[in-house]
Amino acid sequence: MITCPQCGNQNVDGAAFCDECGASLTGVAPVSAPPAHAPAPAAPAGGVICPQCGASNLPGTAFCDNCGASLTAAPPPSPPPVTPPPQPAPPAGGMICPACGASNLPGATFCDNCGVSLAAPPPVTPPVQPPPVAPPPVGLQPWLEVQASGARLQIPLGQPEVIIGREDPVSGVFPEIDLTPHGGEEAAVSRRHARLTLQGNRCFIEDLNSTNYTYVNKQKLNPGVRQPLSEGDEVWFSKVKTIFHAS
């Protein structure tokens, strides 16, 4: 068995690449030094802004998904930095990822499960002062506050995924959180609008290619990209404004 130097996964003899994380296993010394430049924060928020129409695109996109303009002429702007939550002292023998709770090898710079940077925040002041982010709460009891009415939408725990959207018995769609009584129909919330997942002690939100989009703190989410939520985040499902509470 070959132990992967990056993630510790056990691979069959003769494997050229780790089956878990894809790292090369052909006798290359494990990467021990952190990257030469200060690592950029791993949050997927922001992305590449199209110079023609202003739409937000995933980093690496070649042509704007909204208007088709080429995005590769100018180098993409660096994503707005978001300070990662304060790191707990790594226990001897491995680092626990504060974002998703996965165990990583000592010295690992990125969590192998979710990709978040595990390095201490860079000593250099980031160019833009990031908003303060509360540390992940222990004993997560997440809920969404509908701003217009103050209604409390409890996010059920113990389910692999929680769909937020608009109930439609005709097509058989019954999301776990139904926004119909909260202006969902008027705001044209999609039947399967967004998905909430819980990992470790964090709640993540992901837009499911909705018609009128999902926004966190006024930033439009790219569909399929999971965004961690923190206490007090404003989450908009189309025009329905909610506030995320961790407990």
Add this chain to the structure above:
Amino acid sequence: MAGEVNLNVSINKAHLPVTGGQQLSYVLIDARPTAVVANVQMPLNFALVLDHSGSMEGDKLHSMKEAAKIAVGQMGPQDHVSVIIFDDQVTTIAPNQPATDKPGILHEIDRIRARGGTEMSKGMRSGLDELRKALGSDRLSRMLVLTDGQTFGDENLCQQLGTEAGAEGVSIIALGLGDDWNEELLDGMAQASGGVSDFIQDPATITQFFQRTVQAAQSAVVQNAEMVLRLVSGVAPRQVWQVVPMISNLGYSPLSDRDVQVHLGELDKEQGKSVLVELLLPARQEGRYRMAQAEVSYDVPTTGVVGEKAKTDVVISFTSDANLSQQYDAHVMNLVEKVTAFKLQTRALDEAAAGNIAGATQKLRAAATRLLNMGEAELAETFSAEADQLEQSGQMSAAGTKKLRYETRKLTQKPPETE
């Protein structure tokens, strides 16, 4: 047996930058039959379903008859052929038979005259009836349907027949001649059966279309190709596009939380199929990583090969070197640009149909820009002209919409502009 299909992988960038975050990459996977099957030919079960309604009178009918005769001429004793003509009635002028008595069949084709209205479903039903006489996994069953006009009162039936055909292993090649036929119907019936539709602008070219259809069918020696993409933890597929032979949105079905399946269908010896996969990659440090593995399973009915597999790794390199990470693979990027033009075109037509004139016009103009960039001046002009027309009158032209729809998906059939 093995080695009938070769898989080749190219990435849009030889080296991706280390960003500490997710990023999109474009992975091109070519599936090509190899020299192992160079001399194999797929026996056919081929039905020609031809519109001979009054509107076909003249050049159109003449060219169609010549084309039909040439198509029959291309077939051999191992192929089964049938010829059906329809207007608002239907006549089977040559019932399903091995293509041995060619003079007899050609004589029947010569006797076709133009008359009557158009009820395409009747032609399709007879076509299916004939094809059913020789269905089998050792034979490729195809229905070529040619029409020049709107079918009356039976569009839903035609669509249903498309689905029925597909369920029985018959793929439909639906060809529309001139400006007056319903492209949504022809596209719909073709797709429902796993076939394709196309647009014949000039009757003089009908022969070329028929010839290519028969030849492509005889070359489709690899069947039932399915691709499974095994992804590393954190890799998410975004879109999957077919780019060769024609551009279409393939989609994918999840098999598990890390594997997805892409239906490829048949692979012909000349071009095979190429697929462009947009993969959202998780962060990685500098180094080479296998981010996915592609496995294609397939059959070669003529040689008795069933469930054979071809596998390849998708290895992506990450670098902190800013120069290295700026190098693009021109061929892959060219395909990405063509897919972008295609996306803009399909969305423009959807928005125009939904009444969003401003959105449709903007996308048509954006597509024109992309096309000009690619050196497709003539098609770009068609897009601009339709954008102007839409803006001024709220409508697009029948001829223009057909051109946009059918030429954009065939952008990959022309040699790319070299930079």
